Amino acid sequence: MSKAVSVLNGARFSGLATVEDAGLQGMITLRGDLGSKTLKAAVKAATGAEVPAQGSISVAENGAAAWMSPDELLLLVPYEDAVAKTAEVAEALKGEHALAVNVSDARAFFRLSGEGAREVLGKVSPVDFDAAAFKPGQFRRSRLAQVAGAFWLNDDGNFYIVCFRSVGEYVFKLLSAGAHPQSKVGVY
Amino acid sequence: MLILECPYCGVKAEETELAAGGEAHLKRYGPGSSDDEFHDYLFMRENPKGVHFERWRHANGCGKWFHAARCTMTLEVFGTYTAQTSVPTQEILDKIAAKRPGWTWREFADGKK
Numbered sequence: 300m301s302k303a304v305s306v307l308n309g310a311r312f313s314g315l316a317t318v319e320d321a322g323l324q325g326m327i328t329l330r331g332d333l334g335s336k337t338l339k340a341a342v343k344a345a346t347g348a349e350v351p352a353q354g355s356i357s358v359a360e361n362g363a364a365a366w367m368s369p370d371e372l373l374l375l376v377p378y379e380d381a382v383a384k385t386a387e388v389a390e391a392l393k394g395e396h397a398l399a400v401n402v403s404d405a406r407a408f409f410r411l412s413g414e415g416a417r418e419v420l421g422k423v424s425p426v427d428f429d430a431a432a433f434k435p436g437q438f439r440r441s442r443l444a445q446v447a448g449a450f451w452l453n454d455d456g457n458f459y460i461v462c463f464r465s466v467g468e469y470v471f472k473l474l475s476a477g478a479h480p481q482s483k484v485g486v487y
Numbered sequence: 488m489l490i491l492e493c494p495y496c497g498v499k500a501e502e503t504e505l506a507a508g509g510e511a512h513l514k515r516y517g518p519g520s521s522d523d524e525f526h527d528y529l530f531m532r533e534n535p536k537g538v539h540f541e542r543w544r545h546a547n548g549c550g551k552w553f554h555a556a557r558c559t560m561t562l563e564v565f566g567t568y569t570a571q572t573s574v575p576t577q578e579i580l581d582k583i584a585a586k587r588p589g590w591t592w593r594e595f596a597d598g599k600k
């Protein structure tokens with residue numbers, strides 16, 4: 300078995316905000332009827348989190364569930380547990396019209412922290428990042444300049460960003476450029 | 488800048504998060520139709536200055552298709568609604584009638600159910 304490494308293996312840039320490769324993160328794409336009791340129980344068992352409301356993420360101690368669309372969730376679990384938990388979810392949903400896939404190695408995961416975090420994301424995404432408009436617990440799929448991405452604001456004030464691994468380096472460089480120390484706009 | 492609310496996400500998405508899908512509520516003519524019907528289905532599109540119905544996809548988002556009713560001249564948006572319908576919702580039709588009395592578009596028109 301080869302050693303798993305996250306997309307930029309812990310790369311870090313510090314400027315207006317700190318951009319970090321947030322390391323290996325287990326991610327399971329789950330599609331199905333989000334109103335189903337069986338699905339709710341399976342999500343709870345795998346992540347410890349409830350099925351989130353539209354546009355939000357529910358975070359538990361060792362996992363989280365994010366709202367991707369009316370019939371899709373992104374489950375976050377410890378990287379080492381992703382394979383087993385995907386199988387557990389699939390097993391629990393047998394007979395339901397649902398599908399669980401381990402996408403951990405197909406994604407890149409970044410943390411954006413510090414004073415300028417809202418501004419840096421605001422430069423690359425067409426989303427209102429005003430403190431009154433984008434609050435902790437909110438989860439949004441959008442774009443990061445030219446590629447698709449999703450992000451949420453954690454209770455600790457850090458943004459977490461998910462994108463395809465194939466564009467991981469692009470997103471890291473994009474956020475780093477947006478966080479260039481001499482590029483302050485001062486909107487947020 | 489055009490801003491449409493995705494009826495599935497509730498997100499107010501701007502144009503760059505969306506993909507345009509052309510005219511809405513096309514009736515498909517396939518095998519068994521006349522040449523004229525098939526020709527019109529393939530090529531004939533509305534190009535109104537005013538009320539228009541379109542398909543859009545929340546491409547940088549949930550990925551789902553939806554419908555939008557808007558004015559091509561002012562960019563005013565009357566509303567968005569799900570893709571699971573072959574006619575605009577009554578709510579949308581009422582909104583358009585209130586703002587553009589006497590409007591028509593294909594088989595839809597002010598006061599027509």
Ligand SMILES: [Zn+2]
Pocket residue numbers: 493494495496497498545548549550551
């Ligand atoms: Zn959407």
